[in-house]
Amino acid sequence: xxxxxxxxxxxxxxxxxxxxxxxxxxxxxxxxxxxxxxxxxxxxxxxxxxxxxxxxxxxxxxxxxxxxxxxxxxxxxxxxxxxxxxxxxxxxxxxxxxxxxxxxxxxxxxxxxxxxxxxxxxxxxxxxxxxxxxxxxxxxxxxxxxxxxxxxxxxxxxxxxxxxxxxxxxxxxxxxxxxxxxxxxxxxxxxxxxxxxxxxxxxxxxxxxxxxxxxxxxxxxxxxxxxxxxxxxxxx
Amino acid sequence: xxxxxxxxxxxxxxxxxxxxxxxxxxxxxxxxxxxxxxxxxxxxxxxxxxxxxxxxxxxxxxxxxxxxxxxxxxxxxxxxxxxxxxxxxxxxxxxxxxxxxxxxxxxxxxxxxxxxxxxxxxxxxxxxxxxxxxxxxxxxxxxxxxxxxxxxxxxxxxxxxxxxxxxxxxxxxxxxxxxxxxxxxxxxxxxxxxxxxxxxxxxxxxxxxxxxxxxxxxxxxxxxxxxxxxxxxxxxxxxxxxxxxxxxxxxxxxxxxxxxxxxxxxxxxxxxxxxxxxxxxxxxx
Numbered sequence: 001x002x003x004x005x006x007x008x009x010x011x012x013x014x015x016x017x018x019x020x021x022x023x024x025x026x027x028x029x030x031x032x033x034x035x036x037x038x039x040x041x042x043x044x045x046x047x048x049x050x051x052x053x054x055x056x057x058x059x060x061x062x063x064x065x066x067x068x069x070x071x072x073x074x075x076x077x078x079x080x081x082x083x084x085x086x087x088x089x090x091x092x093x094x095x096x097x098x099x100x101x102x103x104x105x106x107x108x109x110x111x112x113x114x115x116x117x118x119x120x121x122x123x124x125x126x127x128x129x130x131x132x133x134x135x136x137x138x139x140x141x142x143x144x145x146x147x148x149x150x151x152x153x154x155x156x157x158x159x160x161x162x163x164x165x166x167x168x169x170x171x172x173x174x175x176x177x178x179x180x181x182x183x184x185x186x187x188x189x190x191x192x193x194x195x196x197x198x199x200x201x202x203x204x205x206x207x208x209x210x211x212x213x214x215x216x217x218x219x220x221x222x223x224x225x226x227x228x229x230x231x232x233x234x235x236x
Numbered sequence: 237x238x239x240x241x242x243x244x245x246x247x248x249x250x251x252x253x254x255x256x257x258x259x260x261x262x263x264x265x266x267x268x269x270x271x272x273x274x275x276x277x278x279x280x281x282x283x284x285x286x287x288x289x290x291x292x293x294x295x296x297x298x299x300x301x302x303x304x305x306x307x308x309x310x311x312x313x314x315x316x317x318x319x320x321x322x323x324x325x326x327x328x329x330x331x332x333x334x335x336x337x338x339x340x341x342x343x344x345x346x347x348x349x350x351x352x353x354x355x356x357x358x359x360x361x362x363x364x365x366x367x368x369x370x371x372x373x374x375x376x377x378x379x380x381x382x383x384x385x386x387x388x389x390x391x392x393x394x395x396x397x398x399x400x401x402x403x404x405x406x407x408x409x410x411x412x413x414x415x416x417x418x419x420x421x422x423x424x425x426x427x428x429x430x431x432x433x434x435x436x437x438x439x440x441x442x443x444x445x446x447x448x449x450x451x452x453x454x455x456x457x458x459x460x461x462x463x464x465x466x467x468x469x470x471x472x473x474x475x476x477x478x479x480x481x482x483x484x485x486x487x488x489x490x491x492x493x494x495x496x497x498x499x500x501x502x503x504x505x506x507x508x509x510x511x512x513x514x515x516x517x518x519x520x521x
Contacts, residue, residue: 078441078443086439092435092436097246106440106441109441156440157441
């Protein structure tokens with residue numbers, strides 16, 4: 001197994017809010033499913049932003065699919081993004097475009113031809129269970145459905161890694177479960193997933209590896225569910 | 237490119253009022269600049285017409301023979317500064333005086349008026365220094381008695397011309413700067429309205445060049461439309477002034493085309509700067 005993500009002694013400090021990440025190190029292997037857990041402000045979103053090279057670490061180094069944070073050139077960032085799928089808690093869909101157009105958009109910006117885009121959009125939306133809502137606008141869809149469109153868009157360019165920043169944060173239990181199952185399905189087809197979440201119960205049910213952040217520090221990396229249960233009780 | 241046009245259309249459909257307001261704002265700022273241009277053009281034209289009247293007159297001595305005059309005329313015609321030369325013989329000078337000064341008709345009997353040579357100079361050769369130089373050369377001819385050209389008048393004309401030129405450049409620059417600032421704010425507003433879209437474009441892997449293109453097109457189209465409307469407004473104004481106050485001159489076809497093109501280029505350039513600034517200020521996705 002080869003590490004597609006390598007985070008080595010990464011720290012991130014903001015001039016106003018101080019240390020967001022402190023000496024964080026871990027690796028993600030090809031096709032792995034990893035949860036990123038921690039309280040609000042623990043540094044989960046910062047870590048995901050660093051992985052998409054939206055920002056540079058203050059110290060340390062990140063390597064994502066052959067691109068290294070210290071040496072990546074600004075013009076290479078779009079190339080990396082095309083190989084990543086990114087999903088946010090607030091979906092970030094274009095409100096004046098249909099579900100199909102939102103998914104197509106991700107391929108259009110990379111210069112894919114219409115002949116390729118149209119069947120692929122139908123397939124992707126079918127894959128996330130929205131084959132019957134191709135022409136629906138975001139405001140006509142439920143939160144769970146909007147997140148499915150966002151996931152379909154993230155998969156448009158066949159990413160090797162999906163970064164999901166609390167994708168179920170705005171959803172009810174049923175929709176949360178459905179989105180999680182969808183991400184597992186995607187993972188089963190070979191895409192690695194790094195999913196930030198508050199949902200400790202979901203991680204416990206999955207039995208998957210989780211990375212726990214606390215005040216910017218990596219305090220645990222493994223799949224000891226007993227530890228997670230302690231955390232769950234502490235929250236209650 | 238097709239995609240960029242579609243994005244421009246989509247942006248317009250999403251907020252048509254913002255798009256129209258943008259083009260109208262550009263049109264009015266270019267209209268103000270166009271009006272200034274029209275005033276400058278007409279002042280320049282009026283000055284040119286006055287300048288055409290700059291004339292140097294050399295009065296000849298009584299003894300000047302026809303051969304001497306002919307020789308002088310030929311020499312003057314060879315001077316590069318001279319547009320044309322005319323000769324007024326003593327007889328025709330008297331006739332002219334009689335016609336122009338009818339009340340003194342009686343006293344003119346038996347009076348000798350000297351013959352003269354009248355020089356009109358080429359455009360660009362009519363400034364005071366040049367006129368004085370030519371007068372000086374004329375004075376050197378033996379048959380020339382006196383040279384007159386209305387020194388004070390020519391000097392005043394050139395002072396006015398210089399003042400108008402400087403004021404025009406300063407005012408024109410101010411108008412152009414105001415137009416650029418207004419157009420810049422208008423385009424910046426449309427970029428901020430689509431900041432979310434730019435963010436999404438970035439995280440799905442769009443290059444800066446791809447993001448920029450629809451905004452450049454949008455700016456160029458707004459500039460062209462604004463330029464066209466501004467031309468129409470200046471034409472209406474010019475026609476109204478011509479029919480009610482005074483005859484004015486309108487831009488030539490070439491100048492109109494240049495104005496239209498300038499609107500488009502201005503829109504394009506300002507968009508380039510605004511979107512560039514936005515992409516620089518907002519971090520990568």
